[in-house]
Amino acid sequence: LGGVQAVVPVAPPDELQADHVGSALAQLRIGDRQVADLARLQRALAAQPDSETLLFQVARLQVWLDRRADALVTFRRLLAVAPGHAEARHMAAVLAGEPPEKASAEYIASTFDAFADSFDEKLVGWLEYRAPQQLAALARRVLDGRIAERAIDLGCGTGLVGAEVKGLVRRLDGVDLSPRMIGHARRRGVYADLAVEELVALLQRRPDSYDLALAADVLIYIGDLRPLFAALHGALRDGGLFIASVEKGGGARYIAEKSGRYQHGEDYLRRRAEEAGFDLVALEEVVLRKEENRPAAGYVFALRRRPPVAADPLAALSTDDLLAQLAQPAAGLLAAVAQRMIGRDFQVGWALDIGGGMARHAEDLRRLSQHLDMVDPDPARVRVAFESGAFDECEAAGTLDYLEARPDHYDLILAGDALVRAPDAPALFSAVKVALAVAGVFIALADPARQDAATLQAQAQAEGLVVLAVEPVSLPDGRPGLCLIAES
Numbered sequence: 001l002g003g004v005q006a007v008v009p010v011a012p013p014d015e016l017q018a019d020h021v022g023s024a025l026a027q028l029r030i031g032d033r034q035v036a037d038l039a040r041l042q043r044a045l046a047a048q049p050d051s052e053t054l055l056f057q058v059a060r061l062q063v064w065l066d067r068r069a070d071a072l073v074t075f076r077r078l079l080a081v082a083p084g085h086a087e088a089r090h091m092a093a094v095l096a097g098e099p100p101e102k103a104s105a106e107y108i109a110s111t112f113d114a115f116a117d118s119f120d121e122k123l124v125g126w127l128e129y130r131a132p133q134q135l136a137a138l139a140r141r142v143l144d145g146r147i148a149e150r151a152i153d154l155g156c157g158t159g160l161v162g163a164e165v166k167g168l169v170r171r172l173d174g175v176d177l178s179p180r181m182i183g184h185a186r187r188r189g190v191y192a193d194l195a196v197e198e199l200v201a202l203l204q205r206r207p208d209s210y211d212l213a214l215a216a217d218v219l220i221y222i223g224d225l226r227p228l229f230a231a232l233h234g235a236l237r238d239g240g241l242f243i244a245s246v247e248k249g250g251g252a253r254y255i256a257e258k259s260g261r262y263q264h265g266e267d268y269l270r271r272r273a274e275e276a277g278f279d280l281v282a283l284e285e286v287v288l289r290k291e292e293n294r295p296a297a298g299y300v301f302a303l304r305r306r307p308p309v310a311a312d313p314l315a316a317l318s319t320d321d322l323l324a325q326l327a328q329p330a331a332g333l334l335a336a337v338a339q340r341m342i343g344r345d346f347q348v349g350w351a352l353d354i355g356g357g358m359a360r361h362a363e364d365l366r367r368l369s370q371h372l373d374m375v376d377p378d379p380a381r382v383r384v385a386f387e388s389g390a391f392d393e394c395e396a397a398g399t400l401d402y403l404e405a406r407p408d409h410y411d412l413i414l415a416g417d418a419l420v421r422a423p424d425a426p427a428l429f430s431a432v433k434v435a436l437a438v439a440g441v442f443i444a445l446a447d448p449a450r451q452d453a454a455t456l457q458a459q460a461q462a463e464g465l466v467v468l469a470v471e472p473v474s475l476p477d478g479r480p481g482l483c484l485i486a487e488s
């Protein structure tokens with residue numbers, strides 16, 4: 001946990017003994033001492049270049065000192081000596097910018113088994129860890145006097161959460177990957193059932209079982225929350241609550257920090273919760289604990305499970321039928337214009353299709369952009385786009401909100417019929433201007449019966465777009481159209 005635990009498989013040389021405790025205490029001190037420690041460890045490593053212990057300690061100290069490139073090299077050296085070293089594997093992937101979607105079961109189990117006996121002392125005593133109390137306070141508020149019949153503590157660890165929520169639940173289960181952490185939880189005597197298992201797998205085995213699920217300081221080991229939220233939706237009963245903490249990240253994505261742990265942005269939580277069928281009933285910013293002697297900012301939040309939506313008539317159709325409903329005749333035309341603008345043999349990084357009408361032409365667009373997203377407020381339309389497999393990310397959201405939340409993000413934005421459907425073209429232009437990266441291109445089709453060329457041009461320019469052309473085009477179904485091409 002961020003260098004607090006000392007996983008020392010072999011006894012370190014004598015001169016390093018003091019640092020055994022120090023590798024934990026180091027977390028609480030900043031400054032020259034670590035640089036001196038690192039130099040000492042590196043001298044020792046030069047004498048024993050294959051020492052797992054020394055490689056591990058050096059790598060951890062390099063991370064601490066923010067020497068990430070050095071730490072990556074050291075973790076890779078460690079992996080060459082000990083290919084099964086789960087933490088080295090995780091950290092090397094994170095430092096190389098290719099984090100896994102969540103921490104592996106081996107990494108979690110080995111880390112927390114090593115940490116179990118000192119977890120409470122270090123977290124509560126040294127790092128002023130408060131997530132269990134914060135979750136319990138939020139649970140008390142959201143339950144509002146009710147008692148949860150059956151609850152589960154996900155990643156229960158030594159059972160600190162169990163001790164806090166005793167009075168709020170009739171029966172409490174717990175699950176954790178670390179047998180030794182579970183051993184401590186068992187001794188608290190507050191859990192009816194304790195399982196050593198991966199928590200998503202356990203939730204999938206227990207459909208419709210819980211009124212309340214809690215996860216304190218656990219989602220920091222899970223980056224992509226989609227599988228967890230889907231499993232939770234299955235395991236919670238209607239109206240069931242999920243109350244958890246995350247480390248505070250930014251925006252609509254999650255990231256893996258140099259600590260190896262994940263941080264989630266508020267927009268990311270909102271979006272994934274909404275998609276999975278939850279209402280966000282509370283979200284508060286808190287200080288979770290200390291990290292490198294500074295307060296670690298986090299969120300505690302509560303989700304309430306919505307009942308599944310009644311079967312959608314679209315669900316009965318094949319993907320081809322669904323696609324036909326989505327595709328618009330003009331999409332091919334837009335793809336051709338985009339090709340012309342970008343130029344043959346060139347590629348942009350990020351492209352967005354507002355409305356998802358380009359699905360049928362996704363292959364053309366893939367040649368033009370490395371990453372292709374779609375957005376539309378209509379969830380049915382988004383599902384169709386998602387099922388087409390054409391897009392990297394599909395999101396049901398208001399187009400303006402979506403664009404404004406991604407400043408300087410897209411090199412290419414396409415709007416097959418968004419402009420036709422937009423009640424307020426200037427607002428769309430303004431949001432597009434925000435989301436376009438430098439020299440990004442916006443290509444949209446308009447209906448001349450609703451919007452004439454001169455007005456469109458003036459509106460786009462008033463919002464700061466550089467209009468390159470407003471061309472009259474003939475749509476494949478014979479209707480006249482207007483194609484607007486603008487740059488940021």
Ligand SMILES: C[S@@+](CC[C@H](N)C(=O)[O-])C[C@H]1O[C@@H](n2cnc3c(N)ncnc32)[C@H](O)[C@@H]1O
Binds near residue numbers: 177
């Ligand atoms: C920082 S501890 C928090 C423990 C406890 N919730 C508390 O607040 O004291 C994180 C715990 O989550 C467990 N954990 C992390 N990922 C897990 C997963 N995917 N499945 C089950 N347990 C997991 C770890 O083993 C560890 O015990």
